[in-house]
Amino acid sequence: xxxxxxxxxxxxxxxxxxxxxxxxxxxxxxxxxxxxxxxxxxxxxxxxxxxxxxxxxxxxxxxxxxxxxxxxxxxxxxxxxxxxxxxxxxxxxxxxxxxxxxxxxxxxxxxxxxxxxxxxxxxxxxxxxxxxxxxxxxxxxxxxxxxxxxxxxxxxxxxxxxxxxxxxxxxxxxxxxxxxxxxxxxxxxxxxxxxxxxxxxxxxxxxxxxxxxxxxxxxxxxxxxxxxxxxxxxxxxxxxxxxxxxxxxxxxxxxxxxxxxxxxxxxxxxxxxxxxxxxxxxxxxxxxxxxx
Amino acid sequence: xxxxxxxxxxxxxxxxxxxxxxxxxxxxxxxxxxxxxxxxxxxxxxxxxxxxxxxxxxxxxxxxxxxxxxxxxxxxxxxxxxxxxxxxxxxxxxxxxxxxxxxxxxxxxxxxxxxxxxxxxxxxxxxxxxxxxxxxxxxxxxxxxxxxxxxxxxxxxxxxxxxxxxxxxxxxxxxxxxxxxxxxxxxxxxxxxxxxxxxxxxxxxxxxxxxxxxxxxxxxxxxxxxxxxxxxxxxxxxxxxxxxxxxxxxxxxxxxxxxxxxxxxxxxxxxxxxxxxxxxxxxxxxxxxxxxxxxxxxxxxxxxxxxxxxxxxxxxxxxxxxxxxxxxxxxxxxxxxxxxxxxxxxxxxxxxxxxxxxxxxxxxxxxxxxxxxxxxxxxxxx
Numbered sequence: 001x002x003x004x005x006x007x008x009x010x011x012x013x014x015x016x017x018x019x020x021x022x023x024x025x026x027x028x029x030x031x032x033x034x035x036x037x038x039x040x041x042x043x044x045x046x047x048x049x050x051x052x053x054x055x056x057x058x059x060x061x062x063x064x065x066x067x068x069x070x071x072x073x074x075x076x077x078x079x080x081x082x083x084x085x086x087x088x089x090x091x092x093x094x095x096x097x098x099x100x101x102x103x104x105x106x107x108x109x110x111x112x113x114x115x116x117x118x119x120x121x122x123x124x125x126x127x128x129x130x131x132x133x134x135x136x137x138x139x140x141x142x143x144x145x146x147x148x149x150x151x152x153x154x155x156x157x158x159x160x161x162x163x164x165x166x167x168x169x170x171x172x173x174x175x176x177x178x179x180x181x182x183x184x185x186x187x188x189x190x191x192x193x194x195x196x197x198x199x200x201x202x203x204x205x206x207x208x209x210x211x212x213x214x215x216x217x218x219x220x221x222x223x224x225x226x227x228x229x230x231x232x233x234x235x236x237x238x239x240x241x242x243x244x245x246x247x248x249x250x251x252x253x254x255x256x257x258x259x260x261x262x263x264x265x266x267x268x269x270x271x272x273x274x275x276x277x278x279x280x281x282x283x284x285x286x287x288x289x290x291x292x
Numbered sequence: 293x294x295x296x297x298x299x300x301x302x303x304x305x306x307x308x309x310x311x312x313x314x315x316x317x318x319x320x321x322x323x324x325x326x327x328x329x330x331x332x333x334x335x336x337x338x339x340x341x342x343x344x345x346x347x348x349x350x351x352x353x354x355x356x357x358x359x360x361x362x363x364x365x366x367x368x369x370x371x372x373x374x375x376x377x378x379x380x381x382x383x384x385x386x387x388x389x390x391x392x393x394x395x396x397x398x399x400x401x402x403x404x405x406x407x408x409x410x411x412x413x414x415x416x417x418x419x420x421x422x423x424x425x426x427x428x429x430x431x432x433x434x435x436x437x438x439x440x441x442x443x444x445x446x447x448x449x450x451x452x453x454x455x456x457x458x459x460x461x462x463x464x465x466x467x468x469x470x471x472x473x474x475x476x477x478x479x480x481x482x483x484x485x486x487x488x489x490x491x492x493x494x495x496x497x498x499x500x501x502x503x504x505x506x507x508x509x510x511x512x513x514x515x516x517x518x519x520x521x522x523x524x525x526x527x528x529x530x531x532x533x534x535x536x537x538x539x540x541x542x543x544x545x546x547x548x549x550x551x552x553x554x555x556x557x558x559x560x561x562x563x564x565x566x567x568x569x570x571x572x573x574x575x576x577x578x579x580x581x582x583x584x585x586x587x588x589x590x591x592x593x594x595x596x597x598x599x600x601x602x603x604x605x606x607x608x609x610x611x612x613x614x615x616x617x618x619x620x621x622x623x624x625x626x627x628x629x630x631x632x633x634x635x636x637x638x639x640x641x642x643x644x645x646x647x648x649x650x651x652x653x654x655x656x657x658x659x660x661x662x663x664x665x666x667x668x669x670x671x672x673x674x
Contacts, residue, residue: 070672239668240536255660255664
């Protein structure tokens with residue numbers, strides 16, 4: 001590359017030099033990505049495809065892992081809890097983001113400050129807070145008891161607990177992304193729609209929703225991957241079984257001393273996450289194209 | 293603007309001061325090392341009571357007796373970070389370098405994982421003279437890679453305000469659990485020995501404990517555990533919160549302390565410690581059932597390629613003297629690692645009631661399978 005730079009062609013040389021600078025700038029993150037993400041991922045995949053006794057690549061490890069009913073239950077549970085959490089987060093965040101974007105009152109300003117609070121609470125503390133809040137002798141059960149409700153549902157140490165904690169932790173993140181998308185929508189468009197007689201619902205469906213589609217997809221995919229890959233919340237707030245895959249992997253690695261199984265589950269989790277990741281990449285590149 | 297530039301001017305000074313402050317602590321032992329002192333890095337897994345035992349009793353007593361050594365304790369709370377230390381050791385070993393981990397009190401599963409890598413010193417009486425005082429079967433249980441220096445056993449903790457006639461046998465205990473739904477639990481065996489002990493007790497009800505305690509391992513033998521899984525599965529609806537097992541020994545003691553449950557399996561030393569610190573009501577009592585729940589020896593392991601192996605061996609040998617063993621008994625209500633007959637008469641008399649026999653711990657591989665199968669057959673309920 002150096003010879004090209006020193007080649008006696010000033011106009012092209014400047015371009016190449018700029019290219020080299022660009023390359024030098026992206027190289028560190030690229031190397032980090034290669035050595036800390038790509039290389040371990042490739043080694044992991046190779047490890048899971050190699051049979052214990054030697055020989056050619058085989059899917060035997062995957063067959064063995066997927067044959068364990070508990071593990072299948074864990075995978076289904078992980079996906080289910082993740083989808084449910086994302087759905088609830090989304091259902092709560094979108095109206096909040098809309099309200100913060102289009103309301104001018106003091107309530108909106110106060111809410112605009114309040115909703116980010118969970119971002120500054122470490123996940124482990126949030127989990128313990130949710131436990132004290134939701135457990136048998138916690139605040140919620142005491143309140144219900146006071147108003148005469150005797151049958152108290154189990155809200156922690158199961159999927160419900162994980163879901164509720166994930167929702168609490170993830171709402172600010174979702175609102176920030178959705179809100180940023182909504183900010184980008186020109187007021188003139190909305191005013192225009194109103195001028196030609198569109199009601200709030202029509203304006204939302206015809207203007208806001210389509211224009212905000214890409215940030216919405218990005219928020220959904222990032223939420224999915226974040227919840228799916230979480231460990232702290234499922235470990236602290238979840239039950240014993242079924243468990244989310246982060247907890248299962250840790251158990252296989254450190255408790256059951258079955259490294260290959262742990263890596264195989266990790267690859268499976270990676271495959272599931274990358275399907276969702278593909279949606280993200282597609283959304284982002286669509287936005288890039290739209291920008292051009 | 294001027295203030296800003298003045299601040300900028302002082303930045304190098306601040307940085308230099310910061311660097312000096314950061315460097316001082318590391319440079320002091322180094323200069324002391326030049327005078328013939330060796331610093332031993334002692335990695336300890338455990339709870340705060342065990343850290344205090346090492347930091348305030350064992351290590352000061354050791355350096356007083358052997359002034360040529362200094363010690364530096366690295367605390368791994370509940371074994372957190374243990375996997376990272378193991379990875380560090382494996383990496384150093386493969387790279388052919390020495391390690392700064394000189395002695396490590398850790399879990400059997402970590403020791404087990406390091407054996408194929410050749411990480412540990414195989415301990416013999418020749419290397420460590422006082423090892424001869426430890427009952428040989430205790431050494432055999434670690435395949436010779438761990439030296440037991442303190443023991444404790446799992447007992448039943450119960451709140452005598454609610455439990456007037458505590459169970460005396462394992463069968464009584466099972467009957468009590470069924471008769472008092474929601475008032476008993478044991479911790480998830482993946483997260484604590486007190487839970488493993490209860491699960492092992494169920495297994496030992498149907499099989500000979502000795503068969504699974506030695507170094508032999510044959511997964512086919514595990515089919516004999518099926519009746520135990522059925523027993524435990526049937527108990528699930530009677531457990532706290534309809535079958536919930538909290539994470540860790542401490543979480544169970546907290547439930548006992550909050551009076552959410554009236555009975556649980558707990559470690560003897562931790563239970564006594566909670567009692568002493570007032571973290572459980574004064575009505576909480578501990579007792580051993582028949583057959584006893586398992587007990588275990590906490591072992592220390594020496595990396596074979598440590599930079600100060602001789603010092604580590606000296607420390608281990610001293611750890612097995614009556615002097616060190618009495619500190620263990622005094623500070624954490626532990627049992628001595630060495631045979632009781634090497635302890636002074638006064639100590640033996642004082643601990644006559646505590647030093648009851650306990651069931652053996654399953655070996656590390658069986659224990660790993662117990663945890664996995666428990667999750668499969670009991671928690672997931674198949």
